[in-house]
Amino acid sequence: MTPTFHTILLDVQDRVATVTLNRPDSRNALNSLMCAELVRVMESLATDPLVHVVLIQAAGAAFCAGADLKERKTMNTSEMTARRVQGFAAYGAIERLPQPVIAVVQGPAFGSGCEIAAACDFVLASSEAIFCYPEVGWGTVGATQRLPRIAGARKAKELLFTGRRFGAAEACEIGLVNHMYAPDALQPEALEMAKKIAGASPLTVRLTKRSIDQGLATTREGAMAIELLAIEENLRGTDWQQAIAGFGAPAQGDRA
The missing domain is CATH 3.90.226.10 (2-enoyl-CoA Hydratase; Chain A, domain 1)
Incomplete structure (x- = not known):
């Protein structure tokens, strides 16, 4: 409600x-x-x-x-x-x-x-x-x-x-x-x-936002660790392989 x-x-x-x-x-x-x-x-x-x-x-x-x-x-x-x-x-x-x-x-x-x-x-x-x-x-x-x-x-x-x-x-x-x-x-x-x-993966967008916000509040080394943890979480939580497989594929209705 x-x-x-x-x-x-x-x-x-x-x-x-x-x-x-x-x-x-x-x-x-x-x-x-x-x-x-x-x-x-x-x-x-x-x-x-x-x-x-x-x-x-x-x-x-x-x-x-x-x-x-x-x-x-x-x-x-x-x-x-x-x-x-x-x-x-x-x-x-x-x-x-x-x-x-x-x-x-x-x-x-x-x-x-x-x-x-x-x-x-x-x-x-x-x-x-x-x-x-x-x-x-x-x-x-x-x-x-x-x-x-x-x-x-x-x-x-x-x-x-x-x-x-x-x-x-x-x-x-x-x-x-x-x-x-x-x-x-x-x-x-x-x-x-x-x-x-x-339209983008909500987890990927949220992790990108979190990485930027938290990264700005720490050292460069700490920020890289934050991004690495986000990458790992994203790999576990999204169908990234399918997204990569579809990259560059002709859109529906396009001709090769």
């Missing part, structure tokens, strides 16, 4: 799960309930063998306008700390998914919106998407870990210190976004890419 959510939508078709941030009237601002529901849905998808790829998108004009500041106005220091931990839990749940996760950013992604996107394996964006890290301007600390690992320390410091807005083209240049598309082409391109990935 499909779980019920109040701030997100979940749709699974053809091995692709689409998670939609669904607070368009609030520009999909991240509140406590959305944090909890993102954790719930990611935990559910992580153990679903029918889900090979996950898309994270948003309803309305904005991807995510950042944290819900209306919710924070009445919080004390302890409550604010707890709320920040909730955000960390949501980003971490996205990051820990064994399946590939693609962010589809159609509009503004500020603060928490950038963190959600950065927690995905990669990002596809509309040419109309706008990005911003406003944390310093709000008198708070945030986004200090993922952005430097993507864009480098110097670029991250500039974007965090100034809080300036930047477009999808610059986001591509610094590595935050992988590909930029015309607004009407974004969804079809994202779905086509997701379906292509979903």
Whole structure:
């Protein structure tokens, strides 16, 4: 039975799960309930063998306008700390998914919106998407870990210190976004890419993701050991011999 959510939508078709941030009237601002529901849905998808790829998108004009500041106005220091931990839990749940996760950013992604996107394996964006890290301007600390690992320390410091807005083209240049598309082409391109990935061996894709993520966190020698273990597990768990045997064979309908 499909779980019920109040701030997100979940749709699974053809091995692709689409998670939609669904607070368009609030520009999909991240509140406590959305944090909890993102954790719930990611935990559910992580153990679903029918889900090979996950898309994270948003309803309305904005991807995510950042944290819900209306919710924070009445919080004390302890409550604010707890709320920040909730955000960390949501980003971490996205990051820990064994399946590939693609962010589809159609509009503004500020603060928490950038963190959600950065927690995905990669990002596809509309040419109309706008990005911003406003944390310093709000008198708070945030986004200090993922952005430097993507864009480098110097670029991250500039974007965090100034809080300036930047477009999808610059986001591509610094590595935050992988590909930029015309607004009407974004969804079809994202779905086509997701379906292509979903057609590959799910174990092989998961092991490739795990090897990259774990390998970056250790030494080169340790990373090679991680990849070797993944290769061995893949050989035991997939029909690799059949795949190799079929390599180069004429497609159905082709003539020799």
